[in-house]
Amino acid sequence: MIEFRNVCAGYGGGDVLQGLDLRVEDKSITCIVGPNGAGKSTVLRTLSGLLSPRVGEILLDGRALHTLSAAQVLAAGVAQVPQQGGLFGGLSIRDNMLLGGYLVRRQRRELNKRIDELAEVFPIVAERALDKAADLSGGQRRIVEFARALVTEPSVILLDEPTLGLDPKTCATVFETTQQVNALGTTVLMVEQNVRFGLQLADHGVVMERGQVLISQPADVLLGRSDMASMFFGAAPTEPAVDVPGGPA
Amino acid sequence: MIAAVVTRAADRVASARKWLIAGGIVFVGCIPLLTSSAYIQNVMILTFLMCVLGLGWNIMSGYTGYISLGHSAFIGIGAYTAGILAERWQVSPFLVAPLGGVAAALVAFLLGLTTRRTRGPAFVIVSFALLELLGLLARNLSSLTGGSQGLAMPLPDWDLTFYNWPFYYSLLALVLLSLWMTRAIRRSKFGLGLVAIRDDEDKAAGIGVLTPVYKSLAFMSSAVLVGVAGAVYGYYVSYLSVSTMFDIVLSMQVVLAVLIGGRGTFWGPVLGAFIVVPLTELTNTTIGGLDAGAFRLLMFGGLLLLVTMLLPRGILPTAGAWLTKLKAGDTGRTGARLVESGLPTVPPSLRDESAAVGGDVLRVEDVVMRFGGVLAIDQASFSVPRGSITALIGPNGAGKTTLFNAIDGTYTPAAGDIVLEGKSLARADRTRRAFRGIGRTYQLPRLFNSLTVLENVAAVNSSFSVRRLAASAVSGEEAARATELLEFVGLGDYLDVKATDMSYGQKKLVELAQVLMLDPAVILLDEPAAGINPTLLRRLADLIRALNESGRTFVIVEHDMQFVLALADRATVLARGQVLMSGAPDVVSRHPKVMEAYLGDDFVLEKTMGGATT
Amino acid sequence: MTLLVQTLILGLLIGGIYALMSSGFTLVFGVMKIINLAHAAMIVLAAFFTWWVWDLTGIDPLLLGVVATPVMYGFGWVLYKTVIARVHRADHELAMVASFAVAIAASGVMSLVWGTELRAATPSYFNTSLEIGSIVVPHAQLYACGGAVALLLGLYVLLRRTFIGRAIKACAENRDSAELVGINVERTMAQMFAIGAATTGFGGAALSVIYQFFPESHFVWIGRILCVVILGGLGSLAGAALGAAVLGVGETITAIYIDTQWATTVPYILIIAILVLRPQGLLGERMRADGAHA
Structure with missing residues (x-):
């Protein structure tokens, strides 16, 4: 189980996360939704070690993650699939996969075996091994990004806007792939702009606003709530007229 | 309270500013009358030269953002042009000094051509290459320049008592001229365009800043007075040699001086020159012997290094920020509240009758x-x-x-x-x-982050004309129109806020106002x-x-x-x-x-x- | 005809050495997008080191280049950690000014330590040649070029086939992603800069044997290096190799067919011409301008 306890974090211009409390159950697919600038991506960044929280704790099965570097978090079993464009475009698919195993680069044989295993699940890894990542289509890149994040066999995988910039067909691929990964026993924590997509995929939904968790409910319940639509299409008349300085991170 | 005392003192200084400046100029102008010390006069002359060089560098590298590491090339061009012409025509180098400025401006124009398709790092390279190339040309074209023999200048024919005076006052005049030019540029729409180019050149091109013309003009104004000063300087030292006229160390010193004073500030180059040159002369007299040159390299290299690491913004901006903080106290940014209002009324000037x-x-x-x-x-x-x-x-x-x-x-x-x-x-x-x-x-x-909201909109040009370049940046007809547009989009209260301090959403509104300023068809x-x-x-x-x-x-x-x-x-x-x-x-x-x-x-x-x- | 072949051979031999000297510079540019104006000062530093040890011990100067390589690696590491990284974080453009300051200060230090006279290491083979028919191939140039090409190949393999190389490329492309696969970005950047500096070790040794030099020679050498990388397209290793060959041949042709003193102007003329006519370099493609901002 992942637990955020009263986490405050930001980028120098004030806190984006303002005392965030959040629990993510093992082997679940949890999806965070919310307006731009609510701090969704920041949740993932603090968890994966890209950003250190100013205050608060992040625990994975009771073990503190918030004091660790990105490499140590990864070694602890939490891998993040970065937002769109996360592959190293100038490097081959093979090199990208090898870099996914950067932490275990000294056990070269195991690493190669692991990549071969993943190639069976995601055939494109083998088929386009020598092509540069930049030459792949958006959807193909997404799949390789997934595969790359799985090289170290993480117990938790973080997805930052997995459907950003993808056409509907590829979204479906991402949908299937995520379910596939989850079925292998991996906990999935994702951030998604496309609320409907995210909540249909997830079994638990979290709504964030201004750096805090507003609602945490089973995804299907959340999806069925009539107030959801108004919250995300900006039609709510009660919306306070405060504009967040700095805008979305 | 120390803070209060400092603040009050700063306020007093600010109100007495005009008098201080005038007094300073008069004092500097009187120095040759007060002392006949050749040493002091020499230090002042070299300081003036550095001021002109620094003010020129500041236009190209401070305001426009193209960092030059070869600016002393313009001194060499000015000096050699005037020196050669004076020799050919048998006239005083003072008479042909303006032509040195013209030659420098011409080369600066050519330099500007390389920026049509290249940016930042490549320009650093070109500026350096230009200095080295001109030095080599001066060395190799010996029939023209005397090559490594150098070029002797005519001996002055005036009384030795006043020997330094013509150099002193002409260089002082050039400093004042440079200051005046900088001020004019800063206050004009042209200057606004230059800062826009520094902040985001592609965006500037998209809002009607004719970047090639702006850059060419900026580069030429950056070089012209330096060229004239170089001609005077050449006459002053009475002998042109390649190594002193195309001196890379001088190029480094000017960067050092302006960085110390404050890049992109008005007085920064002057302050820096008055720090760097006296320091140079002091070390020249205290450090002698064979290693003197090496010590100077080490000292100035080291000093420049320290400035980039410890004082990257320079004295004036750092002090300014400190004063502002003292005055205002440490208040953070606050979320801006948008005022709810009905359907906005479009000012008549925004109507498009061709509809x-x-x-x-x-x-x-x-x-x-x-x-x-x-x-x-x-x-x-x-x-x-x-x-x-x-x-x-x-x-x-x-x-x-x-x-x-x-x-x-x-x-x-x-x-x-x-x-x-x-x-x-x-x-x-x-x-x-x-x-x-x-x-x-x-x-x-x-948006252009170092400009205010009003300036961001006022920087827009819907057509190009020389008259418009000279137009005042933040007053007059155009500024009035920019204000009107900002009021229309609901940002009338934010005219003097720096663009960086606006929220994401407000920035979108500023950008809309910029577009409207173009009076676009679509x-x-x-x-x-x-x-x-x-x-x-x-x-x-x-x-x-x-x-x-x-x-x-x-x-x-x-x-x-x-x-x-x-x-x-x-x-x-x-x-x-x-x-x-x-x-x-x-x-x-x-x-x-x-x-x-x-x-x-x-x-x-x-x-x-x-x-x-x- | 013989003269032309002779010229080409000499030009290409020099080009090989230029290529090694420029490789570290272009590597640093490719990753950090800064012009490291201290690069040539490091080459001259390595040349002084080589000459000094050779003068004391008589060990072959080109072999000393192998010793100078790790020494320069260490120098580069320290320079990165103390200066470059700090300034680069604060202001990208100021990092170039800082490297310029380092170059100037370094030439002052070298003058103090080794004096300002012209130096050159003169091993037994420094003025002997291999003669093939009427073609003369100087031994020093041949060995230096051979060593340079071998090191360049080594560098290529290091960057292409090892995890250090992959990590460096990853950092250059996407720092966040690199961090997320477990790469220590700061350490990798320091390694990259140090590797760039290490290439000056043998470069300097070659310089000490083939040319005369003194502390301020680095201005001439930075000019040549800038020309090589501008010709080849900034940041491209293969481009640097091509640019080095073009410059080597161009300089040699100018020196032999026109005049030695004009050969020194070749790099600067090429720099300005290329930046006006074809700023992307000989090999580079036009970059997809801006738009990336959006």
């Missing part, structure tokens, strides 16, 4: 764009009727922003044509398209609704509707269908670089082809869900 004419404002005809092997736009055609709001929708990666970039001249299409008001834009560059009436905003607003909005809160979104919709009702034409790329389809009277759907269809919004949005390609997210998703759950 009654009808026809198409903009036509995109069979445009093809390729990047490497990828076909980004595949023979896209659509038209924008006058007075319409046309929505350009389609999945991510369909080429919508690329198409905007082809329309505004950021990209050159491989084939096809963009036609505005019946005339092809094919031969117009980005700035000229802005003049012709294409205004566009960006997905992520791009306004291209790239995802205006993305990332802004609902209140601001409504405000934006109101603004667009009001502007449209007074005759303005819009093309809007947007993913928020509710927002854009409510506004638009036409929609064009783009998918995989091709136009799928165009028509009325409700017809288009219900069309099965469109549903499948774009709006069908849910449609496709439901199918997958079905497959996955059973």
Whole structure:
């Protein structure tokens, strides 16, 4: 189980996360939704070690993650699939996969075996091994990004806007792939702009606003709530007229 | 309270500023009368030279943002030009010194040509290469320059008692002239354009800053007085040698001086010169012997290094920031509250009377764009009727922003044509398209961060004229219009706020005001609704509707269908670089082809869900 | 005809050495997008080191280049950690000014330590040649070029085939992603800069044997290096190799067919001409301008 306890974090211009409390159950697919600038991506960044929280704790099965570097978090079993464009475009698919195993680069044989295993699940890894990542289509890149994040066999995988910039067909691929990964026993924590997509995929939904968790409910319940639509299409008349300085991170 | 004392003192200094400056100039002007010490006069003369060099460097590298590491080249050009001409024509070098300035400006113009297609790092290289090349030329063209023998200047024919006076006062005059020029540039629209170029050159080109002309003028003004000063300096030292006239160490010292004083500030170069030169002369007299040169290199290299590491902004900006903080106390930024208001009234100046004419404002005809092997736009055609709001929708990666970039001249299409008001834009560059009436905003607003909100809007030019360059930056007719536009978009209270301090949503409004300042025939909005809160979104919709009702034409790329389809009277759907269809919004949005390609997210998703759950 | 062949051979031999000297510079530019104006000062530093040890011990100067390589690696590491990284974080452009300051200060230090006279290492083979028919191939140039090409190949393999190389490329492309796969970005950047500096070790040794030099020679050498990388397209290793060959041949042709003193102007003329006519370099493709901002 992942637990955020009263986490405050930001980028120098004030806190984006303002005392965030959040629990993510093992082997679940949890999806965070919310307006731009609510701090969704920041949740993932603090968890994966890209950003250190100013205050608060992040625990994975009771073990503190918030004091660790990105490499140590990864070694602890939490891998993040970065937002769109996360592959190293100038490097081959093979090199990208090898870099996914950067932490275990000294056990070269195991690493190669692991990549071969993943190639069976995601055939494109083998088929386009020598092509540069930049030459792949958006959807193909997404799949390789997934595969790359799985090289170290993480117990938790973080997805930052997995459907950003993808056409509907590829979204479906991402949908299937995520379910596939989850079925292998991996906990999935994702951030998604496309609320409907995210909540249909997830079994638990979290709504964030201004750096805090507003609602945490089973995804299907959340999806069925009539107030959801108004919250995300900006039609709510009660919306306070405060504009967040700095805008979305 | 120390803070209070300091603040009060600072206020007093500020109010006495004019008198201080005048007093300083008079004092400096009297020095030769007060002391006949050749040493002191020499230090002052070299300081003046550094002031002129620094003020020149500051125009190119401080305001315009092109860092030059070879600025002393202009001293050499001025000195050699005047020296050679004086010898040929048998006249005083003073007489031909202005020609030294002309020659320097000419070379600066040529230097400017290399910035047409290259930026930052490459320019550092060119500036350095230019200095070295000119040095080598001076060495090799010995019939002209005396080569490594050097070139002796005529002996002065005036009384030795006043020996230094002509050099002293002419260089002092050049310092004052440089200061005056800097002030004029800073206060003009031209200067605003230069800062815009420094902050974001591509954006500047898109709002009517004719960047090649601006840069050429900036480079020439940066060099001309340095060239004249070089001519005077050459005469002063009475002997031109390549190593002193094209001196890389001098180029380094000027960078050091301006960095210490404050890059991009008015007094920074002067302050820096008065620190660096006396220091140089002091060490020259205290450190002697064979190693003196080595010590100087070490000292100035080390000093420059320390400044870049410890005082990168320079004395004046750092002190200024410190004073501001003392005065204001440490208040953080606060979230700006938007005032709710009814439908905005469009000022008469914003009305577009041509709306009654009808026809198409903009036509995109069979445009093809390729990047490497990828076909980004595949023979896209659509038209924008006058007075319409046309929505350009389609999945991510369909080429919508690329198409905007082809329309505004950021990209050159491989084939096809963009036609505005019946005339092809094919031969117009980005700035000229802005003049012709294409205004566009960006997905992520791009503002000039070191300018205020008002300056951001005042920097816009809807046409080019020399008169406009000289126009005052923040007062007069143009500024009044900028103010009016900012009031219209609801930012009348933020005129003097720095653009960086505005919120994301407010930046979008500033960008809209910039576009309106162009008085455009068509306004291209790239995802205006993305990332802004609902209140601001409504405000934006109101603004667009009001502007449209007074005759303005819009093309809007947007993913928020509710927002854009409510506004638009036409929609064009783009998918995989091709136009799928165009028509009325409700017809288009219900069309099965469109549903499948774009709006069908849910449609496709439901199918997958079905497959996955059973 | 013989003269032309002779010229080409000499030009290409020099080009090989230029290529090694420029490789570290272009590597640093490719990753950090800064012009490291201290690069040539490091080459001259390595040349002094080589000459000094050779003068004391008589060990072959080109062999000493192998020793100078790790020494320069260490120098580069320290320079990165103390200066470059700090300034680069604060202000990208100021990092170039800082490297310029380092170059100037370094030439002052070298003058103090080794004096300002012209130096050159003169091993037994410094003025002997291999003669093939009427073609003369100087031994020093041949050995130096051979060593340079071998090291360049080594560098190529290091960057292409090892995890250090992959990590460096990853950092250059996407720092966040690199961090997320477990790469220590700061350490990798320091390694990259140090590797760039290490290439000056043998470069300096070659310089000490083939040319005369003194502390301020680095201005001439930075000019040549800038020319090489501008010709080849900034940041491209293969481009640097091509640029080095073009410059080597160009200089040699000018020296032999026109005049030695004009040969020194060749790099600067090429720099300005290329930046006016074809700023992307000989090999480079036009970059997809801006738009990336959006």
